[in-house]
Amino acid sequence: MQKLILLGDEAIAQGAIDAGISGIYAYPGTPSTEITEYVHASKEARKKNIKASWAANEKTAMEQALGMSYAGKRTMVCMKHVGLNVAADPFMNSAVTGANGGLIVVAADDPSMHSSQNEQDSRFYGKFAMIPILEPSNQQEAYDMVHYGFELSEKFRLPVMMRITTRLAHSRSGVTRVPSREQNEISLPSNLRQFVLLPAIARKQYKDLLKQQNPLATESEMSGNNIYLDNSDHKMGIIACGIAYNYLMENYEDRHVPYPVLKLTQYPLPRKQIEKMASECNEILVLEDGMPVVEEMLKGFLAQGIKIKGRLDGSIPRDGELNPNIVAVALGLSDSRGKNIPEIVVGRPPSLCRGCSHYDSYTALNEALEAYSKGRVFSDIGCYTLGALAPLEAINSCVDMGASIPMAKGAADAGLVPAIAVIGDSTFTHSGMTGLLDAIIENTPITVVILDNSTTGMTGGQPSAAYGRIPAICKGLGVAEEHIRILKPLKKYHAENVAIFKEEIEYQGISVIIPTRECIQTLGKRVKAGFKAKSIE
Amino acid sequence: MKNDIILAGVGGQGILSIATIIGSAAVKADLFVKQAEVHGMSQRGGDVQSHLRLSNREIASDLIPFGKADMIIAVEPMESLRYLPMLKPGGWLISNINPFINIPNYPPIETVIAEIEKFDCHIALDADKIATELGSPRSANMVILGAASPFIDIPYSELQDAIRAVFGRKGEEVVNMNLAALEKGREFTELNK
Numbered sequence: 001m002q003k004l005i006l007l008g009d010e011a012i013a014q015g016a017i018d019a020g021i022s023g024i025y026a027y028p029g030t031p032s033t034e035i036t037e038y039v040h041a042s043k044e045a046r047k048k049n050i051k052a053s054w055a056a057n058e059k060t061a062m063e064q065a066l067g068m069s070y071a072g073k074r075t076m077v078c079m080k081h082v083g084l085n086v087a088a089d090p091f092m093n094s095a096v097t098g099a100n101g102g103l104i105v106v107a108a109d110d111p112s113m114h115s116s117q118n119e120q121d122s123r124f125y126g127k128f129a130m131i132p133i134l135e136p137s138n139q140q141e142a143y144d145m146v147h148y149g150f151e152l153s154e155k156f157r158l159p160v161m162m163r164i165t166t167r168l169a170h171s172r173s174g175v176t177r178v179p180s181r182e183q184n185e186i187s188l189p190s191n192l193r194q195f196v197l198l199p200a201i202a203r204k205q206y207k208d209l210l211k212q213q214n215p216l217a218t219e220s221e222m223s224g225n226n227i228y229l230d231n232s233d234h235k236m237g238i239i240a241c242g243i244a245y246n247y248l249m250e251n252y253e254d255r256h257v258p259y260p261v262l263k264l265t266q267y268p269l270p271r272k273q274i275e276k277m278a279s280e281c282n283e284i285l286v287l288e289d290g291m292p293v294v295e296e297m298l299k300g301f302l303a304q305g306i307k308i309k310g311r312l313d314g315s316i317p318r319d320g321e322l323n324p325n326i327v328a329v330a331l332g333l334s335d336s337r338g339k340n341i342p343e344i345v346v347g348r349p350p351s352l353c354r355g356c357s358h359y360d361s362y363t364a365l366n367e368a369l370e371a372y373s374k375g376r377v378f379s380d381i382g383c384y385t386l387g388a389l390a391p392l393e394a395i396n397s398c399v400d401m402g403a404s405i406p407m408a409k410g411a412a413d414a415g416l417v418p419a420i421a422v423i424g425d426s427t428f429t430h431s432g433m434t435g436l437l438d439a440i441i442e443n444t445p446i447t448v449v450i451l452d453n454s455t456t457g458m459t460g461g462q463p464s465a466a467y468g469r470i471p472a473i474c475k476g477l478g479v480a481e482e483h484i485r486i487l488k489p490l491k492k493y494h495a496e497n498v499a500i501f502k503e504e505i506e507y508q509g510i511s512v513i514i515p516t517r518e519c520i521q522t523l524g525k526r527v528k529a530g531f532k533a534k535s536i537e
Numbered sequence: 538m539k540n541d542i543i544l545a546g547v548g549g550q551g552i553l554s555i556a557t558i559i560g561s562a563a564v565k566a567d568l569f570v571k572q573a574e575v576h577g578m579s580q581r582g583g584d585v586q587s588h589l590r591l592s593n594r595e596i597a598s599d600l601i602p603f604g605k606a607d608m609i610i611a612v613e614p615m616e617s618l619r620y621l622p623m624l625k626p627g628g629w630l631i632s633n634i635n636p637f638i639n640i641p642n643y644p645p646i647e648t649v650i651a652e653i654e655k656f657d658c659h660i661a662l663d664a665d666k667i668a669t670e671l672g673s674p675r676s677a678n679m680v681i682l683g684a685a686s687p688f689i690d691i692p693y694s695e696l697q698d699a700i701r702a703v704f705g706r707k708g709e710e711v712v713n714m715n716l717a718a719l720e721k722g723r724e725f726t727e728l729n730k
Contacts, residue, residue, distance in 0.1 A: 005560060005561070005564055005570060007574075030576055031576060033576075034576070114575070115576075167573060167599050167600065168599070170573060170574045170575065170576050171571060171572060171573040171574065171588075171599040172560065172570070172571065172572040172573075172574070173569075173570060173571045173572070173596075173599075174564070174569070174570065243599070246597045246598045246599065247597075247598050247600070248597075249597035249598070250597040250598035250602060255597070323598075323600050323602070323603075324598050324600060324601075324602040325602050325603045328602070335603070336602055336603055336604030336605055336625075337603045337604045337622050338603065338604045338606070338621050338622045338623055338624040338625060338626070338628070339621040339622065339624065340621065340622065341618060341619055341621055341622060342618050342621070342652045344615075344618075344644040344648050344649060344652065345615055345618045345619050345644070346615075346640065346642050346643070346644065347584075347640075348547065348582075348583055348584040348615075348616075348639070348640055349583055349640075350548065350581035350582055350583035351581060351582045351583070351639065352581070352582075353581065353582065383581065386581065458581075460576075
């Protein structure tokens with residue numbers, strides 16, 4: 001079959017197309033974005049009429065996928081790790097409803113926080129929901145495991161999580177395809193109450209989920225995804241989870257590790273294989289990218305019995321991404337390092353693009369706020385978060401998608417008036433609207449600035465669900481029309497923009513300012529492509 | 538055969554194009570390839586790097602271990618120095634000397650070039666100047682690739698073919714510009730290594 005060079009993300013997407021999905025749902029988020037983008041761009045997917053949608057947020061994406069699964073078709077939903085927090089409600093409950101058509105939830109974690117607020121490990125969520133987790137170690141496995149994952153999901157009638165990390169998501173390697181499978185026909189659950197989680201039904205379904213746990217562990221032992229390499233030196237056994245297996249192998253030139261190794265790519269934990277290692281080896285080293293999930297499961301609270309080494313005992317740093325050198329040190333092998341970085345080398349943090357509309361919005365806001373004490377601007381997740389850095393230093397918070405408006409309201413409730421919220425257009429429709437409604441109901445004196453650049457910029461310019469709709473949404477939610485102010489963030493309008501900011505900041509009620517100018521990056525791409533007009537989808 | 542390459546630059550300077558061309562040439566040459574990229578926030582004018590690994594046998598890690606890279610290929614001089622801990626003793630440092638200054642505290646360029654010249658195995662060239670003289674300032678990254686090409690164990694003709702394949706959609710003129718840029722970079726190294 002055809003061999004392709006694919007990012008881990010793209011391998012998952014191609015796997016999903018070939019495994020017969022009928023739809024994929026997502027909200028963009030690094031490092032998961034390229035999965036859905038790949039399906040979007042795929043001619044094959046279009047020919048097969050695969051629905052590829054950007055959702056308003058991860059929760060609505062998860063729910064759309066659940067609906068497609070209900071209708072009997074295979075579907076995938078993709079998000080970054082913190083996106084799973086947004087989708088957590090439907091995600092947790094989908095384990096209790098179970099799936100009908102195969103359902104894979106891809107969670108892309110970001111250890112070392114290359115592009116995120118934290119490094120939470122989605123395997124906790126999979127374990128929490130008590131569903132199987134697949135953790136491929138390379139691009140080919142990612143592709144193959146999508147096929148297996150759908151079979152697993154349909155066999156156990158459960159959603160399956162696929163957990164990857166940034167390094168696999170954004171690394172390319174060769175992937176060999178297998179023949180593609182037809183999509184499922186539409187077919188509703190045989191029990192039409194399966195998805196009705198009334199307490200009486202949920203209790204029964206939850207018992208069924210509990211009953212599945214032992215068969216799921218047996219599946220982990222038997223599927224062939226967890227491989228036990230029975231090597232001779234029993235001083236130590238090594239459990240290498242997902243991509244950590246590669247860093248282990250990198251340390252042995254001939255790819256032969258002297259110690260027994262369990263390559264772990266499927267959960268729940270394969271009990272038999274772990275018990276074998278514990279009974280035969282003096283100690284166990286756990287290599288996992290992300291948090292010490294497996295290590296904690298093996299260790300328990302009192303840490304009695306066999307010695308377990310990993311992130312908790314300091315054999316491996318407690319935070320940050322793994323690499324071959326960290327693993328070498330944990331194995332007791334020698335470390336390697338080139339010359340030090342010369343002292344003259346300085347940091348080069350990311351910054352707003354030249355010509356970015358956010359820059360003009362922030363300079364106007366900063367000037368309008370000169371009369372007040374500092375520390376009043378609550379912001380959100382997006383390119384505009386870079387406004388926290390010098391020279392703008394315009395914002396004072398960035399917590400989670402949509403937090404800006406409710407945090408500004410809470411601070412105003414506490415007496416910090418004026419308080420300002422700054423949020424992007426796509427973030428506003430993702431999770432900002434409900435917070436705005438809270439503030440409208442009490443007419444809280446906050447000024448909400450919705451930076452409308454007509455795109456989801458930070459992740460590479462995906463369409464924004466807010467496009468062309470923001471003033472109508474604000475009006476519909478109940479903001480007084482005269483306090484919805486649209487302005488054009490350009491240097492030449494600076495003085496009048498400052499005046500508008502000042503007026504609305506002084507107003508003792510809820511007001512919304514919408515600086516509107518297209519992202520310089522998407523504009524550039526459109527100009528190149530012959531200036532296609534944007535249309536509301 | 539093994540080439541472990543660190544590609545370095547600033548978001549938007551085209552290091553991923555270099556990676557794509559080497560990567561597709563390597564696949565044509567039946568080599569195993571792994572290429573770790575940086576996407577997301579850092580692409581907004583921050584420092585970016587890519588780990589590119591080529592080998593005639595299967596590659597384990599997506600990341601090159603510290604102190605094991607065979608070469609650093611940089612389209613920006615200060616960025617070439619940021620990854621020195623990755624470079625093996627005696628590894629090659631191939632860098633543009635034309636700085637990309639988007640920070641207020643960029644060090645004096647002479648001090649940066651002096652650091653590069655401390656290496657016995659270095660190639661330092663003004664790729665932007667060479668590309669501009671060819672009438673194609675955007676091809677500076679291909680000049681750098683050309684300068685690195687004598688150290689990459691892939692036949693030169695495969696790199697040329699990869700440029701034709703990757704830029705083919707953009708028309709013959711773009712392909713020829715990039716081929717000329719590649720050639721100029723290669724000439725520089727042949728004369729100066």
